[in-house]
Amino acid sequence: MMRRPWNQCAILIALVVLVVVPWFLDDYTISVFNTAGTYAIVAVGLSLFCGRLRQYPLGHAGFFAIGAFTAALLATRLDWPIWLDLPAAGLAATLAGVALGLPTLRLGGPYLAIATLGFGLLVQDILNKADWAGGRTGVSLTPIWPDRGFYWLILALLVAGAFVVHNLRHGSFGRALLAARENEAAAQASGIDVARYRVAAFAVSTAFAGVAGALFAHWSGFVSSSSFGLPLSITFVAMVVVGGVDHTPGVIVGAGFLTALQQVLEQQPHLADALYAAIIIAVLLLGQTALARRLLALFRRIPPFAVGQSHG
Amino acid sequence: MTTLAHLMISGLVNGSLYVLLTLGLVLVYQVSGVINFAQGALAAAGAYLTWHLSSNVGLSFWLAAALALAIMFVAGLLLQVLLLKPLRKAPVALSLIVTLSLVSIIEDAIGQNWGFGSVLFVTPISGAPFRVGGVLVSRIDALTIAVAVVLTAAFFGAVRWTPAGMMLRAVAQSTSGAQLVGIRVGRVVLVAWGLSTALAAVAGILIAGQSFIITPSMADLYLLSAFAGAVIGGMDSLAGAALSALLIGVVQNLVAFYVSNLWHDAIVFLLLLAVLLLRPAGLFGHAVQRRV
Numbered sequence: 077m078m079r080r081p082w083n084q085c086a087i088l089i090a091l092v093v094l095v096v097v098p099w100f101l102d103d104y105t106i107s108v109f110n111t112a113g114t115y116a117i118v119a120v121g122l123s124l125f126c127g128r129l130r131q132y133p134l135g136h137a138g139f140f141a142i143g144a145f146t147a148a149l150l151a152t153r154l155d156w157p158i159w160l161d162l163p164a165a166g167l168a169a170t171l172a173g174v175a176l177g178l179p180t181l182r183l184g185g186p187y188l189a190i191a192t193l194g195f196g197l198l199v200q201d202i203l204n205k206a207d208w209a210g211g212r213t214g215v216s217l218t219p220i221w222p223d224r225g226f227y228w229l230i231l232a233l234l235v236a237g238a239f240v241v242h243n244l245r246h247g248s249f250g251r252a253l254l255a256a257r258e259n260e261a262a263a264q265a266s267g268i269d270v271a272r273y274r275v276a277a278f279a280v281s282t283a284f285a286g287v288a289g290a291l292f293a294h295w296s297g298f299v300s301s302s303s304f305g306l307p308l309s310i311t312f313v314a315m316v317v318v319g320g321v322d323h324t325p326g327v328i329v330g331a332g333f334l335t336a337l338q339q340v341l342e343q344q345p346h347l348a349d350a351l352y353a354a355i356i357i358a359v360l361l362l363g364q365t366a367l368a369r370r371l372l373a374l375f376r377r378i379p380p381f382a383v384g385q386s387h388g
Numbered sequence: 389m390t391t392l393a394h395l396m397i398s399g400l401v402n403g404s405l406y407v408l409l410t411l412g413l414v415l416v417y418q419v420s421g422v423i424n425f426a427q428g429a430l431a432a433a434g435a436y437l438t439w440h441l442s443s444n445v446g447l448s449f450w451l452a453a454a455l456a457l458a459i460m461f462v463a464g465l466l467l468q469v470l471l472l473k474p475l476r477k478a479p480v481a482l483s484l485i486v487t488l489s490l491v492s493i494i495e496d497a498i499g500q501n502w503g504f505g506s507v508l509f510v511t512p513i514s515g516a517p518f519r520v521g522g523v524l525v526s527r528i529d530a531l532t533i534a535v536a537v538v539l540t541a542a543f544f545g546a547v548r549w550t551p552a553g554m555m556l557r558a559v560a561q562s563t564s565g566a567q568l569v570g571i572r573v574g575r576v577v578l579v580a581w582g583l584s585t586a587l588a589a590v591a592g593i594l595i596a597g598q599s600f601i602i603t604p605s606m607a608d609l610y611l612l613s614a615f616a617g618a619v620i621g622g623m624d625s626l627a628g629a630a631l632s633a634l635l636i637g638v639v640q641n642l643v644a645f646y647v648s649n650l651w652h653d654a655i656v657f658l659l660l661l662a663v664l665l666l667r668p669a670g671l672f673g674h675a676v677q678r679r680v
Contacts, residue, residue, distance in 0.1 A: 126481075130479060130481075132481040132484065134484070134488070176661075178665075179661055179664045179665035180661070180664055186417065186421075186423050186623055187619060187623070187664065189423060189484060190423065190615050190618075190619050190660075191619070191660065191661070191664060193425075193615070194612060194615065194616070194656075194657045194660055195657070197612060197653075197657075198653075198654060198657045201653055201654060202654070205650055306488070306491075307492060310485060310488045310489065313481070313485060314485055317481060317482065317485060346496070346499070346500065347496065347500070349492040349496055350492055350493045350496030350497065350500075352492075353489035353490070353491075353492045353493045354489070354493055356485065356489050357471065357485075357486050357489050357490075357493075360475065360478075360482050360485060360486060361471070361474055361475070363478075
């Protein structure tokens with residue numbers, strides 16, 4: 077990091093702007109920022125796993141839902157304060173993540189993708205049928221702060237999360253994951269417990285998803301099973317991929333971009349999903365063209381936008 | 389006893405539908421490494437096309453179905469050329485995101501064209517049910533099983549004994565190896581996509597015939613079971629995947645009846661996890677290379 081003073085400078089400026097900006101925004105825009113922020117927390121957590129292992133789980137909406145419902149039920153039924161139910165939500169999602177990760181992470185790409193996809197669908201299926209949890213009808217929470225208050229909490233957690241992921245990625249943990257990806261046998265031979273590292277990285281990503289889900293429940297004031305479907309899982313992975321899997325600020329920008337896109341498309345309720353999907357495909361396809369590669373290479377020279385590139 | 393027999397039959401019917409979807413999935417996966425999550429949406433597209441051509445355009449049902457299959461075959465070729473071929477050198481995750489995104493695009497396109505609600509799907513298949521050893525089997529059920537059996541047999545025969553099938557197996561084993569001996573890999577992948585979407589359309593038409601009404605998301609739940617079949621059987625074994633898909637149909641029905649209907653879909657996922665835990669290569673697959 078010290079080698080790149082520009083990087084730090086740009087991030088610092090962005091942070092100051094983000095801290096100050098809610099005073100100048102209306103409630104709607106702040107709610108968009110809150111959505112983007114909660115999604116960005118999931119995407120940042122996911123980027124550690126995806127970036128270092130090049131595997132892409134497709135069920136993180138399930139962990140997001142587990143976090144959201146844990147927090148909502150604890151807050152409404154047991155009157156837990158927010159500083160208790162946030163960690164509880166993270167813990168619940170992590171436990172589910174470890175339970176899912178242990179059998180499935182031993183396997184290569186398609187198996188993990190399918191198993192996590194199935195998990196996401198299963199969570200939604202269970203919530204749909206769980207009347208005791210108010211899955212389908214939904215649970216309403218009384219917001220404890222105005223949207224602006226949550227804005228700063230989300231921002232603080234996002235920054236803290238990005239910091240944690242950045243350090244994990246570039247520390248010995250991230251290097252171990254990288255080694256596991258590049259040559260599993262060699263990594264194993266040099267004493268890296270590959271399976272454990274892989275599960276740990278997955279657990280981190282699910283913890284982030286759980287906490288983000290809890291934040292979502294609190295600031296939006298309403299959770300129901302229908303908001304946590306497969307499209308959300310795809311969105312999380314798309315945020316990571318569009319932003320550049322290995323680059324934390326890039327992932328946050330990706331999350332912001334896709335959330336903004338969704339908001340714009342909401343104006344066309346019937347076409348929103350299809351247009352959104354079409355734009356994601358277009359972005360991915362355009363990214364493969366020679367022109368885009370050249371642009372990206374150019375971009376990479378400008379410090380804060382080191383898209384899709386690690387600087388570890 | 390007749391209850392059990394009935395459950396077995398309807399399980400076999402569902403299983404046959406899963407087999408048709410699974411075959412397409414595994415075929416595309418083996419030659420290109422891409423998982424086609426849009427298989428269910430493509431099945432729905434096939435059903436809607438058949439409905440449109442017979443009810444709105446006025447063709448006879450069978451002609452409409454045949455035309456729909458041909459259109460879906462071409463659609464599969466186009467999907468491969470336009471969307472997936474450009475991504476063949478990119479990380480496979482991008483292809484997965486593309487096929488996943490296709491789900492909402494296809495389902496929305498159907499909804500925009502023909503309505504998001506349900507549509508009545510009329511087939512000319514009517515008449516008294518067959519009686520097989522004391523159990524009544526409706527005609528559409530019999531047709532479903534027959535179509536699945538014939539197509540699966542033809543498919544395996546072709547893969548095993550025809551030159552095209554041999555090329556397909558070669559590409560599945562090693563893309564670069566196949567390329568070295570002069571096989572046009574791109575063409576094989578292309579045909580695999582066409583076949584796979586056509587198979588999806590067959591499944592879609594049969595599902596529609598079963599349920600009489602169709603909706604844009606009609607095949608989504610079927611697809612989950614088909615995926616489970618593919619994984620449980622082992623993604624590298626066509627026969628294993630087909631057999632597992634059939635078994636899933638039966639088990640699902642038995643569980644739904646004897647345990648609880650709530651478990652109809654959940655049991656599939658639990659089975660999937662159990663197999664991944666105990667026998668990660670799948671019941672019929674070869675050992676996965678990565679062992680940790």
